[in-house]
Amino acid sequence: MKRISIVGLGYIGLPTAIQAAQVGYDIYGFDINQEKVKRINAGDPTIFEPELTERLWKTLKSGNFKAFTDLQYADCFIITVPTPFKENKTADLRHVFHAGEIIAKRLMPGNLVILESTVPVGTTEKLALFLEEYSGLKLGIDFFVAYCPERVLPGKIFSELVENDRIIGGICQQSYELARQFYAKFVKGIIHVTDDKSAEMVKLVENSSRDVQIAFANQVADMCHKAGxxxxxxxxxxxxxxxxxxxxxxxxxxxxxxxxxxxxxxxxxxxxxxxxxxxxxxxxxxxxxxxxxxxxxxxxxxxxxxxxxxxxxxxxxxxxxxxxxxxxxxxxxxxxxxxxxxxxxxxxxxxxxxxxxxxxxxxxxxxxxxxxxxxxxxxxxxxxxxxxxxxxxxxxxxxxxxxxxxxxxxxxxxxxxxxxxxxxxxxxxxxx
Ligand SMILES: NC(=O)c1ccc[n+]([C@@H]2O[C@H](COP(=O)([O-])OP(=O)(O)OC[C@H]3O[C@@H](n4cnc5c(N)ncnc54)[C@H](O)[C@@H]3O)[C@@H](O)[C@H]2O)c1
Incomplete structure (x- = not known):
């Protein structure tokens, strides 16, 4: 795996693209936002993250990274698009499946697709079946799909991309093996492998656990205020x-x-x-x-x-x-x-x-x-x-x-x- 397309160049996708380019992958960034792509290629990112601009300059100069407004053929596609909720608080997955639609048109035998966006349990499998249907290729034989949630802390993204443990959930063994090979080139933390649904669940319980703990702290504060x-x-x-x-x-x-x-x-x-x-x-x-x-x-x-x-x-x-x-x-x-x-x-x-x-x-x-x-x-x-x-x-x-x-x-x-x-x-x- 040498050529990697990163789909969605935001807070997660852009640093991931840069990090992977810095360890020698040929990275093709892709974003539907033309202004973002233009500014990234000019070395002027629209977001702030420590070290981002300096590292972007270096990778642009190295020739290992370029951003595009259309998806390039690659060995591996990594999806880092937004997953907000709708007004009724249910997951809005249209960006994920829009990315899937575009990838399906470029999918070739031997390719790996990694979903990094945070999603409800079962989404990776739905995406894999969607890719199979739209590409005409056979899942688990012609192409592979894995889920690998991102856990970085904004403000420390570059060090955490390297130091954090990663969880990889594969649709099949070959899926997680290929994904493990991709991350192993720059991740120093331990790479844990499991199935796709478990990896999705891990990410959701991690963040829900933080929410519950913050709610507890906020109620402690309310009680203390009342007690003076x-x-x-x-x-x-x-x-x-x-x-x-x-x-x-x-x-x-x-x-x-x-x-x-x-x-x-x-x-x-x-x-x-x-x-x-x-x-x-x-x-x-x-x-x-x-x-x-x-x-x-x-x-x-x-x-x-x-x-x-x-x-x-x-x-x-x-x-x-x-x-x-x-x-x-x-x-x-x-x-x-x-x-x-x-x-x-x-x-x-x-x-x-x-x-x-x-x-x-x-x-x-x-x-x-x-x-x-x-x-x-x-x-x-x-x-x-x-x-x-x-x-x-x-x-x-x-x-x-x-x-x-x-x-x-x-x-x-x-x-x-x-x-x-x-x-x-x-x-x-x-x-x-
Ligand atoms: N920001 C974080 O700290 C963080 C941490 C862990 C996980 N995540 C998860 O990572 C995912 C991405 O989050 P983010 O903060 O990077 O979002 P973001 O909004 O900063 O970036 C997403 C990018 O995707 C682009 N995009 C949307 N649809 C597209 C498509 N079909 N094809 C190509 N590009 C497309 C957007 O233009 C945007 O530039 C989300 O699921 C989020 O929950 C984020």
Whole structure:
């Protein structure tokens, strides 16, 4: 296997293409988005990921990688297209089967097709049968199909592409053997092989497990707020137990994975997924609770005579230190607050998200975080970007701080103070 076509050059497909090109494969990228293809070939990717641009430049120069707007013949096709959900929360697989339709026209004897997109259990098999029907080739004899879910962490994609263990599910033994050979050239983690349905299930339970754990952390936070205690302190202390690992409460769950994938299990196993449904409900409700709290604070300030309270929302992305705003609860909160034009003034700050991108969502961005802090009456911390943890708490002065992600707790720890030393009465009043 030498020539590899990567179908879908987004957050997963482009780094995978570059990584594979860097170990010597001839990579043909393919995307239906012409602008994306043009910019990739010009060395100017539309997404941010550490090392991405430098590595892209190198691979373009090496001649091992080029992006196309039509699919090239290859020995192996890797599908990394989006798998969102529909309005009714069922999986929207049209991109996967559209990719399948295009691949079927190029499929040749001996080819391998690997699906990496996250999908409901049974999708790989459906795709394999679809390819068989549309190509006229015999599955398991003429061509092979495997499922290999991606588990990388945005922000660390290149190191995790190499270091993480991989799960490969083959439609048949030859399918997973061929897929194993492909990944073994750059994966240093252990490659585990199984059948296609099991590999699909592994990916879905991994992300659902994270969703449930985040929902638990968010409920711990709700209880602590009611009790008037700092949830981040409680979780820190509980995690001193050798077998407890509570995650950090946040303003909700977003992104293309954790907020979406549990629905693929709920859709397939409606009677076995009460816990997943509850977790989704809790995490989806979180941004709305925060909006209510902010509006309550705004009313409080109005009662004190501040005509139009000014809010600085810090962070817009779905998690720290990425540029991805898909399904972002922080963005949802900011967008909602921006609609309350008559009651409040809103500015956001997130240097990972361009000012134009912010504007497209009807929100104005301040260029400098310090300028924003000085301007605001309420500081709403939505995402704990590394940049924010460098701020000293004195910088916030007497402003109202609504901290939805434990920034103050981290700042205090950084300033080498214990909770009790660090939390003055007024600060603990405003911990949210
Ligand atoms: N982003 C992550 O961190 C992450 C992590 C693990 C798994 N995944 C999964 O990987 C898959 C891809 O996610 P992503 O974040 O890279 O998506 P993305 O939206 O960033 O990229 C997908 C790309 O596919 C292209 N595309 C759509 N239909 C196409 C078609 N028929 N032919 C060719 N190109 C097509 C789009 O134009 C886009 O550029 C999803 O299933 C996702 O759940 C993502």
């Amino acid at each position: 205690i700092d949830p981040y302190q409680i979780i820190d202390l509980a995690n001193k137990h050798p077998r407890v690992k509570i995650l950090t409460p946040t303003c909700g769950v977003g992104g293309h994975c954790i907020a979406v994938d549990p629905w693929f299990l709920i859709e397939s196993f409606p009677e076995e997924t009460d816990l997943l449904r509850s977790a989704r409900k809790i995490n989806d409700a979180k941004p709305h609770h925060i909006i209510k709290k902010v509006l309550h604070r705004v009313d409080g300030l109005k009662g004190l005579g501040v005509m139009t309270p000014k809010i600085l929302a810090m962070g817009l992305t779905f998690k720290p230190d990425v540029d991805d705003i898909r399904e972002s609860p922080a963005l949802l909160i900011a967008k909602h607050l921006a609609t309350h034009k008559d009651e409040l003034a809103l500015l956001v700050y997130d240097k990972n998200v361009g000012i134009d991108a912010t504007k497209a969502h009807g929100i104005n961005q301040v260029e400098d975080v310090w300028q924003g802090i000085a301007w605001a009456d309420i500081i709403l911390v939505l995402v704990k970007h590394k940049e924010f943890t460098l701020i000293r708490d004195e910088a916030f002065g007497n402003k109202i701080i609504i901290d939805t992600c434990g920034l103050l707790h981290d700042i205090h720890l950084k300033q080498s103070r214990t909770f009790l030393e660090g939390a003055t009465k007024s600060q603990s009043d405003v911990w949210e």
